[in-house]
Amino acid sequence: MLLxxxxxxxxxxxxxxxxxxxxxxxxxxESVLVIRNDTLVTHDERLHDDDVVEIRxxxxxxxx
Amino acid sequence: xxxxxxxxxxxxxxxxxxxxxxxxxxxRHCREQVRRAVDEHDMIGPGERVLVAVSGGKDSLxxxxxxxxxxxxxxxxxxxxxxxxxSDESAEYAxxxxxxxxxxxxxxxxxxxxxxxxxxxxxxxxxxPCSACGLSKRHLFNDAALTHGYDxxxxxxxxxDEAAVLFGNVMRWETEYLGRQHPVLAAAPGFVRxxxxxxxxxxxxxxxxxxxxxxxxxxxxxxxxxxNRHLGYKELLxxxxxxxxxxxxxFVTHFLERxxxxxxGEATEAREELRPCASCGAPTPGDRRADAAxxxxxxxxxxIVCAFCxxxxxxxxxxxxxxxxx
Numbered sequence: 001m002l003l004x005x006x007x008x009x010x011x012x013x014x015x016x017x018x019x020x021x022x023x024x025x026x027x028x029x030e031s032v033l034v035i036r037n038d039t040l041v042t043h044d045e046r047l048h049d050d051d052v053v054e055i056r057x058x059x060x061x062x063x064x
Numbered sequence: 065x066x067x068x069x070x071x072x073x074x075x076x077x078x079x080x081x082x083x084x085x086x087x088x089x090x091x092r093h094c095r096e097q098v099r100r101a102v103d104e105h106d107m108i109g110p111g112e113r114v115l116v117a118v119s120g121g122k123d124s125l126x127x128x129x130x131x132x133x134x135x136x137x138x139x140x141x142x143x144x145x146x147x148x149x150x151s152d153e154s155a156e157y158a159x160x161x162x163x164x165x166x167x168x169x170x171x172x173x174x175x176x177x178x179x180x181x182x183x184x185x186x187x188x189x190x191x192x193p194c195s196a197c198g199l200s201k202r203h204l205f206n207d208a209a210l211t212h213g214y215d216x217x218x219x220x221x222x223x224x225d226e227a228a229v230l231f232g233n234v235m236r237w238e239t240e241y242l243g244r245q246h247p248v249l250a251a252a253p254g255f256v257r258x259x260x261x262x263x264x265x266x267x268x269x270x271x272x273x274x275x276x277x278x279x280x281x282x283x284x285x286x287x288x289x290x291x292n293r294h295l296g297y298k299e300l301l302x303x304x305x306x307x308x309x310x311x312x313x314x315f316v317t318h319f320l321e322r323x324x325x326x327x328x329g330e331a332t333e334a335r336e337e338l339r340p341c342a343s344c345g346a347p348t349p350g351d352r353r354a355d356a357a358x359x360x361x362x363x364x365x366x367x368i369v370c371a372f373c374x375x376x377x378x379x380x381x382x383x384x385x386x387x388x389x390x
């Protein structure tokens with residue numbers, strides 16, 4: 001599994017779905033997109049052990 | 065999860081809308097949100113030329129794409145800020161987008177044309193990097209839009225940006241800023257009209273828009289913004305959103321409907337007091353007299369010089385050229 005910002009790779013057993021994965025990693029769902037094998041996936045999507053998943057932060061911006 | 069509109073498999077779930085959308089319906093949803101924002105706030109009139117400030121990030125490139133999809137006459141503006149490799153890389157994303165879609169990109173290079181970069185400006189003016197950057201961008205965007213004859217300057221501020229800025233302004237009760245916080249800032253002498261067509265779209269939606277339309281954007285955060293207050297507010301608001309979906313949208317839209325008009329007077333008053341900068345001509349608050357500590361300023365004590373020109377003079381270390389009017 002690939003996580004961006006800070007970039008790191010984790011090899012872990014797939015939790016039952018995307019929502020569970022984010023809870024396990026303590027990631028606020030509103031702050032990321034989850035991309036599996038180049039496709040966006042919803043939080044109820046089932047995950048498999050051989051999936052490559054990117055958790056991409058969506059926050060950006062300095063003070064205005 | 066199924067798409068709320070067509071029943072196909074959803075690719076994104078939007079909790080604040082309590083809905084999932086498939087690719088096509090989601091892209092349509094984004095276009096509708098921009099159309100609605102533009103119409104609701106009279107952002108862009110028929111036949112007007114729009115300049116979109118692009119950074120190479122998801123919001124600004126997505127905005128440019130959306131405005132073209134909606135048939136607006138929109139060119140791009142990229143400002144090179146001299147933030148080392150980050151600026152080089154973000155410029156490449158902006159240029160690649162323009163080339164791929166055969167669009168016009170106006171480019172300005174802060175170090176090349178003004179002799180300093182953001183880290184230098186920040187140090188010289190004793191401002192936080194994001195403050196020096198915001199000041200430079202506001203100045204250069206406005207100047208470029210006026211110089212190149214555009215009617216409107218559009219920026220990629222999204223719902224999360226507006227919610228975070230609003231949160232910060234409320235925390236300190238910045239009443240003048242609250243009066244100015246609106247999706248449209250009308251044109252005035254020396255100011256082009258400024259609009260924020262993404263006010264109804266969250267940054268997660270904008271990131272999804274880019275992924276789904278194949279827009280390649282710079283994902284990494286600006287190295288100078290890491291840990292800034294604005295990002296901290298965004299994190300807080302996302303935690304709130306998690307507990308109570310729709311909070312960010314309600315915060316911003318209800319502010320605009322119910323509270324913002326109460327602060328307009330103060331903002332208008334401040335705008336009426338602006339006077340032209342003696343160096344560049346841009347409108348600037350009249351209370352900032354030249355300061356003897358700034359290079360070349362002692363003998364120009366009676367002239368008003370804008371914050372951008374003062375920062376430039378300090379960073380470059382040379383006197384500010386002043387246009388002396390009889």
